[in-house]
Amino acid sequence: MKIFVILIFIFTLSNAHKLNLFTNFEDNKLFISSYFASGKACRNCEIKIIKIDKVLLKAKTNSRGEYETTINENIFKISVDAGSGHIVSKNIKNESAIKIEASNNRIKVLEEENKKLKLQVSLLEEKVATMDIFKMIFALVCIFGIFMFLKRVKK
């Protein structure tokens, strides 16, 4: 029982310094709120915004443990350092922007395909037009032939 109480005490103490991170990223606007497990704000904590091992931004949280900025990236990592090894990080993905980018890329591919198809259609139309001329000549020859046949029959 004693061991159990001691363990709970140790865990509670260690959790009291656990750093939490809340983020909201919409329309390129990033809101960061960092706080300890006790509810205390992580004041003047160092914030790093990293993209593929490159630090894009370094800043500090305000007295409420918050920070706001504008980021023109869709995928990046946020790291909040409260000192003494209390660090929390979070990967951010702007799903809607990624989807829009993907759909834009898809539209570009489709537009290129459409251009190719239009070219093919115009080529086919030219071929059909040429074929139509031959068909008409063939038909006129046939009509002439039919009347020649009738002429012979009537004779």
Add this chain to the structure above:
Amino acid sequence: MHISDGILSIEVAVSLGAASLAFCAYSIKNLENEKIALVAAMSALFFISSFIHIPLGPTQIHLLLIGVIGIFLGSLSFISISIALLLQSILLGYGGLTSLGANIIIMALPAYLVYLINKLSFFKALNEKIKFFLIGSLGIFFSVIFLALILYISKDEFILASYSIVLANIPAMILEGVITLFLLLYIKKSIPKLLKEANLS
């Protein structure tokens, strides 16, 4: 001018199919051995004339020569045009098998009507060139009227289309009239016997 498969309602397609069958039976009954070559030739003429497409604005019109076939064949037009329509639907994809009856009514009945009109005394009294022109244009006129009527009674969705079809085919009537005029003038020179048999000279 050809109605494709699936356009008409079942009732209209079946009733027109039955009517066209009756007309074809009447046509076969009147078929004489001496006329078989002419029927075959006119069938070929109808089949081949559909190859001649003339662009007209956003659409294309093709020759039918219904009037010419009508005056030469009379009631035999039904069998002649039916064979050509059957071959067109199978080989060229013009029209369809389920709408074959309707297409026979649309194209063979006007040919027969032109033949009957040609027998009327007032029509015989007309100037030769006007008569030749009317033979061609009347064929298309009746054909367009039948097409519009069939579409009108088939489905409510086609009411507007049936009106526009009549207007859109006015140039076709004129064009067919002009081509028929030149064709009959050529026949008059080269095969006058054929025109005499058709009571045209």
